[in-house]
Amino acid sequence: MKRRDFFKSFSSLALLGSLPQVVKATKNKPEYNWKMVTTWPKNFPGLGTGAQYLADTIQNLSGGRIKVTVYGAGELVPAFEIFDAVSSGVAELGHGSAYYWKGKNDTFQFFSTVPFGMTSTEMNSWLYKGGGMEFWEQAYSDFNLVPMAAGNTGVQMGGWFNKEINSLEDLKGLKMRIPGLGGEVLKRAGGTPVNLPGGELFTALKTGTIDATEWVSPYNDLAFGFHKAAKYYYYPGWHEPGTTLECFVNKNAFSGLPEDLQQIVLGAAKIANLDMLCEFISKNNDALNILQNKHKVDIRPYPKEVMQELYEISKDVVMELSLKNDFAKNVYKSYTSFQNKTKNWNEISIKSYLNIEK
Numbered sequence: 001m002k003r004r005d006f007f008k009s010f011s012s013l014a015l016l017g018s019l020p021q022v023v024k025a026t027k028n029k030p031e032y033n034w035k036m037v038t039t040w041p042k043n044f045p046g047l048g049t050g051a052q053y054l055a056d057t058i059q060n061l062s063g064g065r066i067k068v069t070v071y072g073a074g075e076l077v078p079a080f081e082i083f084d085a086v087s088s089g090v091a092e093l094g095h096g097s098a099y100y101w102k103g104k105n106d107t108f109q110f111f112s113t114v115p116f117g118m119t120s121t122e123m124n125s126w127l128y129k130g131g132g133m134e135f136w137e138q139a140y141s142d143f144n145l146v147p148m149a150a151g152n153t154g155v156q157m158g159g160w161f162n163k164e165i166n167s168l169e170d171l172k173g174l175k176m177r178i179p180g181l182g183g184e185v186l187k188r189a190g191g192t193p194v195n196l197p198g199g200e201l202f203t204a205l206k207t208g209t210i211d212a213t214e215w216v217s218p219y220n221d222l223a224f225g226f227h228k229a230a231k232y233y234y235y236p237g238w239h240e241p242g243t244t245l246e247c248f249v250n251k252n253a254f255s256g257l258p259e260d261l262q263q264i265v266l267g268a269a270k271i272a273n274l275d276m277l278c279e280f281i282s283k284n285n286d287a288l289n290i291l292q293n294k295h296k297v298d299i300r301p302y303p304k305e306v307m308q309e310l311y312e313i314s315k316d317v318v319m320e321l322s323l324k325n326d327f328a329k330n331v332y333k334s335y336t337s338f339q340n341k342t343k344n345w346n347e348i349s350i351k352s353y354l355n356i357e358k
């Protein structure tokens with residue numbers, strides 16, 4: 001299947017699920033006709049549908065005063081040009097994830113996810129209540145953008161392999177699609193990280209161009225059919241423990257809105273942030289069941305020692321981000337101290353609760 005056809009099939013696939021229903025808000029004529037450019041194929045499960053949900057929510061909550069038209073990757077601008085497009089006002093809104101723009105500023109990765117970093121609940125708490133949002137706003141302000149958290153994948157999976165991973169030795173020479181900081185960690189462990197767009201992964205894995213790949217979690221991975229190209233599905237996704245998706249607004253467009261509409265846009269992003277996480281969690285349960293019981297996938301935890309060694313490497317890789325400048329140092333300090341603080345509470349709350357045999 002050609003890549004384009006593959007992505008096209010998601011529109012019909014997504015329709016089988018429960019796409020957010022658009023309430024037609026027609027009582028007001030749009031006062032603002034906005035464009036949202038995204039890094040996802042249109043209606044891509046979870047991510048593209050999440051962008052559409054946000055657009056619909058802004059439209060519905062504003063009673064139709066803001067109309068938002070969503071463009072999939074490449075429809076108006078290529079996926080990785082949406083940051084510049086919104087910054088310069090080609091479109092008013094963008095939907096992606098902050099680690100895609102690390103070329104602008106390495107520190108952005110903290111607003112998305114870092115290896116062995118925070119889970120979705122911790123990330124949201126840091127962003128909304130722990131000072132994270134203020135850092136993010138400051139960082140994007142330099143690019144004429146107002147950022148908002150607008151979704152979360154939850155904990156991702158570790159990836160698909162065709163051989164067992166019993167020790168760090170098994171990662172040596174392994175050619176794996178794993179982007180960003182996770183890729184840097186794999187490299188230091190002796191592997192070869194490669195970055196390929198989602199649509200090329202199945203063929204690359206099937207033909208042996210790559211030995212292994214990570215993508216997201218059962219919901220997305222089942223849609224890509226990785227179980228037909230790899231034998232083992234390892235967990236957890238240590239490199240992406242709770243990836244935040246973002247929406248950013250052109251600053252001039254945002255400040256041109258009356259106060260009530262500004263609040264509606266900010267509120268809609270919070271609603272979309274929660275909705276996407278719930279979408280992933282509910283769909284992952286169903287997809288995991290299919291992978292386990294229908295496709296008989298060998299689902300395994302990474303050995304404890306492998307996790308420990310990757311954690312040690314990750315600590316260095318993430319810490320090195322803080323050495324770039326004072327801003328990076330402050331974000332790193334805020335992020336890591338928040339994560340350390342939540343550790344104590346997590347031990348006696350969520351962790352102890354989940355450990356009860358039920």
Ligand code: CA
Nearest residue numbers: 156215216240
């Ligand atoms: Ca991933």
